Amino acid sequence: MTVKVRFAPSPTGFLHIGGVRTALFNWLYARHAGGEFHLRIENTDTSREVAEATEQIKESLAWLGLDWDGPVTFQLERSERCQVEARRLLAEGKAYEDEGAIRIRMPDEGVTGWDDAVRGPVEVPSEELEDLIILRSDGRPTYNFASPLEDWLDGITHVIRGDDHVSNTPKQIRVLEALGAEIPVYAHVGNVLGTDGKKLSKRHGAVGVDEFRREGYLPEALVNYLALLGWSYDDKTTIMSREELVERFTIERVAGSSATFDYEKLEWMNGVYLRALGEDAYAAALTTFLGEQGLGWDAELARRTVPIVHEKLVKLGRYPEYAGFFFHDVTLDAKLLDRKTLEAAGGVLAELDPFETEAIEQALRLLPESLGLKPRQAFQSIRVAVTGSNVSPALFESIELLGREKTLERLRTAAALAGD
């Protein structure tokens, strides 16, 4: 039997990080099993649909590399089929009319249960199940009717979804039974919580995929991080490529408990991925990112800064503040400047030939002692003058890249500002 799973978001807004995690688990499971991963838009409730949402969801998944099989399907397109099936249930006496709507009969004794692939057996007393409305009086199907019906139509074998659906599952199982459909395997994954311990949702702690993209996270890092949120391979492995994740992912190792999203770990992991990139790949990622930011910065110059920023940034979004001084003028804090040092540095660098890192370093290394300063103090002053900050990429390399003219100009400006 071919594994078929689906990710079924409702198009009411952007794809948030909890939803992505669900999509990822489905995708990993499908790819691991050599099965199919379907994308289904559950737009039963037209009133809440957001026009751009579907496109945005597709874009987010594509950016993350979660490709889906077959066409994207829309729940709305199957509403006629829903009506046909509802009438059939009516005719079979499994459903009845109620003020224009159609309700399905639920058993009122015994239990309704299933063997959840992550939680094990779950049982709900059937008396808790109301005869739920499957067709509204205006003829539109409700979610708990349309969703399982579509699972049936699409031959979905495994339903992997968030914890918040456990209470829907018994209802959907009864719908499926009435329909005469096979019951898929259900796997309920623990929810993703915000730092406040509340479930992440569009209304709460909203974190869309595009936000991570704008901040300069790499999709590979996000995927790796998310995979570890509720799943683990063993007791040691943390960094795993997409291929390794696919190869290793199993539902048995998915946790049923909810997990808190941790930005700091994500940042660390993103740094790991960034550092693992070769210089060309890094340059490509950086210039693409900068382009998306719309800053209009010189891509060639950005490319040349790669060697000195490569190991330093934990996410590309830090680049503008860290290396922006290459592209625009700096503002200085006079308190951090020492006039004598700056003038001496200017003097030394003015005549230097060639104006290259090694020569620059040799020349500047001589300064501290002659000024009676510690290297640390002298270099910090120069660093601030040239880069505008006491945190910057390597100083001598930066000076070479900036060029003699700009360096001297900044040194002069800073010296004037320093006073005595």
Next chain:
RNA sequence: GCCCCCAUCGACUAGCGGCCUAGGUCACAGCCCUUUCAAGGCUGCAGCGCGGGUUCGAAUCCCGCUGGGGGCACCA
């Protein structure tokens, strides 16, 4: 209120009755390296929610409690 789910360091987790003096990663602290910041190396801090059982033996099994989460719509 009722129903369901969950419960190991601050966070993510490993653990599926003896291998646990509870392991790994992030974060945090200290040290080393060092022109800043990172990175890297080393060391450290820190946890089985509580109470009963079962067993020769419990983080692991059972029950209760507590806590957290989710759900109870002609929303999805």
